[in-house]
Amino acid sequence: MFEEKLLEPHFTSVLAPYMLDVVEQKRALGNKYNAGVEALSAFDDFCNEQQLRIPAISKELLQKWEKKRPHENETTQCFRISYVRILCKYLHSNGYDAPCAFHPAPHVNKCFVPYIFTKDEIERLFSAVDCTKESSESPLRHLVMPVLFRLLYTCGLRVSEALHLKVADVDLDAGVLAIYGAKGDKERLVGISDSMLTYMKSYRSNPLVANAKSIYFFPAPDGGFYDTSTIYDIFRKCLFDAGIPHRGRGKGPRLHDLRHSFAVHILNKWSSEGKDIYTCLPILRTALGHDRITTTEKYLRLVPEAYMEVTEPFNERFHTITEVLCNEE
Template sequence: MIKEPYIFTSILGDLMVGYIEEQRAVGYKYTKGASLLKKLDQLIVKNNLKSKELPKELVYQWTAKRPNETESTQNGRISTVRGFAKYMVRLGYDAYIYPPRALTIERYSYIPYIFSKQEIKKIFDICDNYPISVYSPNRHLVISLILRMLYGCGLRISEAVNLKINDVNLTDGTLTIHNTKFDKSRIVPMSESLNKQCQLYVKEVHQFESKNPYFSHRHMVKIIMKALYINCLEK
């Protein structure tokens, strides 16, 4: 059982803990949901709720759209409180269940941008010629490698930067990705050229490092990605 990092102090706190445990028992990580329930717990304390119920007024106060908030963020709160209310009702408590017809999540509204071959070449040209820095001497190596992992292996940025040295098999030319959806792991093959670049990277960087367990320098990736984006816009 995953230890719950949040302390719930409202009158519904024990029910929230029970609901989180139930969600995790059926296979969900439920970390974001637990975080939202903690905020709902704080709202309940603020409203000084004295009985074990979830009144309609409090639910609508919790789910009301906030300034500059996206529908996706609002719908996250709605989904969480609906699930918790259903849990309470199943246990015999009085709880208002937010109407399902009001929960409209546009899952496919995102329109992807397809880079042209010229744009891809431009990106790689910039990262391959990234200037060497005395303050961050390996950044030109990191950015070139990370971009190729994203492009060649279809990794998420978080998956690429969280790779540890033991996750990169230079003999088989594979990457082991941990903690993906539903706590699964997967093995991703690398191209021969990417595997060779990883081998060169290890020789250049990791032969001088013994304490860093991560394959890339995680702390500098966000800074590098931002700088690369700016450079791509300017050129």
């Protein structure tokens, strides 16, 4: 059912033949490896910038590559490092100089506490997004942004997944999104709520959108897809207009926190309906596209005050135990 096009590698550095070998090996095992192609392409450009002349990766070169960049989050940093480490191991196994191939990767602090929007903040944010102005440079922006931001929240999408959605990937009759080439080259189907579906149908029926010459569901002014940085800039402005303060770098709210908020809010909803949360977790895992159920389980303990409704049903059950422990102390 899913036939995502493989990215064609275009490497030009002295390491190009070896990068191609790595990609071919991974694809021979059944992996699309599109994410690997993207990461290795960036490293290929880096090698050219560093004027690498021999097929070897020195400790100094690797340290420069692994260094955290301005405005780069820890996940992106780990992403860059991991794929080049695979290349290092390949070079080492073929007799080339890659002394750091099996050295421990640098420690990257990936611990963070996401910002969970309250329902009131979500409403205020959407109201601010609805005030997006039309401009001659971006004639569809005022139509795109209200739908895009609501889709990020109501379907728990990663922003890259939403921006790369094509018209052909959205089935408005069945109410289903087909997500291709997501994190880890995963593919999945995501259901759309009735209210969101109505919103999306209205958006697509607008003549300006319907007549846009683009394959993308959210077409940028050039007919391609929007850059994530553009969406983030709009997000920050809307936060300000909505009276939601930004707490500083690494503390949010981040654009990705709309996805986190979706997960926590849906857990709250299921709990209030009396559903067994752990029975429902596999459903949420599938919707979010997580590899492991343990990743989804983290939403149960990320921000305790944000999901009080989930833990409240257990308070009465363990109330007596809590009293005994308190008395013993």
